[in-house]
Ligand SMILES: NC(=O)C1=CN([C@@H]2O[C@H](COP(=O)(O)OP(=O)(O)OC[C@H]3O[C@@H](n4cnc5c(N)ncnc54)[C@H](OP(=O)(O)O)[C@@H]3O)[C@@H](O)[C@H]2O)[C@@H](O)CC1
């Protein structure tokens with residue numbers, strides 16, 4: 001699991017170590033220099049003779065970059081050092097000059113940038129309060145122009161974070177120096193995991209510098225082994241009912257395929273049984289999935305709304321109210337979200353809402369929170385937290401990175417593995433899959449009741465599995481994502 005902590009929490013954890021003389025900057029800069037050497041090697045280059053540009057701001061982030069430049073210069077790299085902030089980390093600068101680095105004047109920076117195969121971004125780290133001000137804002141804008149017009153894309157290694165991102169909120173409110181690799185010191189930071197800032201980070205590598213940050217992370221991203229930990233693997237005592245029954249109120253005459261796709265998601269996600277309560281589309285679903293049982297009946301989780309237009313959602317009020325009354329998990333997707341605009345003041349965390357940004361904006365505005373779709377896209381962490389707080393429910397904001405929050409616990413940010421998955425019906429598969437994971441945990445979740453963080457964790461696991469199943473070098477259909485879910489589960493369990 002990647003755990004991200006806010007800058008104030010990292011700074012508080014650093015303080016006693018710095019006071020005790022622990023050489024954190026030495027470790028951090030060494031880790032950065034190692035990352036640079038590895039990137040060069042991966043492209044068939046050696047450190048010796050490579051041209052490297054160190055971009056150093058006035059804070060400790062600049063210090064890290066300068067010491068890293070000194071290490072690399074000692075290994076034979078040709079290192080230029082640019083300090084455009086007007087001030088500089090004195091120890092780092094002295095070390096760089098001592099190791100043979102050359103200082104670049106402001107008016108030589110564009111030429112030096114073009115000549116270098118690697119840029120080390122130490123302009124600002126967790127001490128930055130965005131948006132980036134001049135002169136650094138102009139420098140970053142110039143470097144981005146330089147890179148866009150240069151025939152050879154430089155390797156940009158960001159120290160701790162790409163300069164300019166909202167480290168704590170994941171926002172992007174000004175120029176950002178996009179990274180190839182971000183070397184996150186000690187722990188990730190929220191902006192490295194959550195969009196839109198995460199789109200500027202390239203690959204995120206967390207390096208150990210002997211600093212641990214206590215407490216729950218603000219944002220987390222599950223890996224395969226975390227998913228394996230939360231998946232319910234059947235044993236010899238299990239039968240179809242104990243494995244979890246998912247009831248689907250999905251699909252309609254207008255969108256019949258959504259019922260097929262949610263059923264595929266639930267079956268592929270390991271439900272013990274799938275029931276379908278959508279008579280209009282039952283025969284279509286049975287043609288693809290004869291395993292599905294039609295009609296009402298007992299279930300451990302309910303999925304409603306996928307492929308049901310707002311004009312037809314009243315029939316879903318019954319299954320929704322029953323799930324809420326019996327405290328069983330319910331996934332409220334697409335059309336069914338409109339039911340929540342009126343009433344349903346205090347939902348349990350076992351109600352999992354799966355809106356896209358437009359649907360979330362409508363839901364929030366019905367609850368008196370005036371966030372537009374673009375506000376939500378600009379600050380998804382804030383939006384899902386707000387929505388979880390005002391509804392009490394667990395929120396899954398679907399997108400290139402799914403951003404998930406319950407009323408308590410961390411926000412999860414689960415990225416797509418390839419963006420081919422942005423295709424019609426992929427969300428229906430997700431809703432069915434999530435229904436299967438929630439049904440598998442049904443009794444535990446029902447006992448846990450309100451405010452329990454588990455539904456968000458299961459939703460994050462569903463996002464990981466969905467991303468894995470949708471991983472593709474070319475176009476992929478939603479139906480194929482459903483078909484690949486069993487292999488994604490096996491992959492998680494193999495570790
Ligand atoms: N503590 C340690 O020993 C360790 C810390 N570590 C490293 O230190 C980093 C944190 O260092 P930090 O706290 O010095 O802040 P940092 O990220 O360099 O930024 C401050 C600079 O940015 C500037 N600036 C701010 N806002 C701005 C804006 N909007 N627009 C433009 N400029 C702006 C600000 O200028 P000022 O506002 O003061 O004029 C100042 O010059 C951390 O990310 C990690 O890399 C590791 O080595 C482990 C050990």
Ligand SMILES: [K+]
Pocket residue numbers: 061121122123124125158159160161162163
């Ligand atoms: K940086």
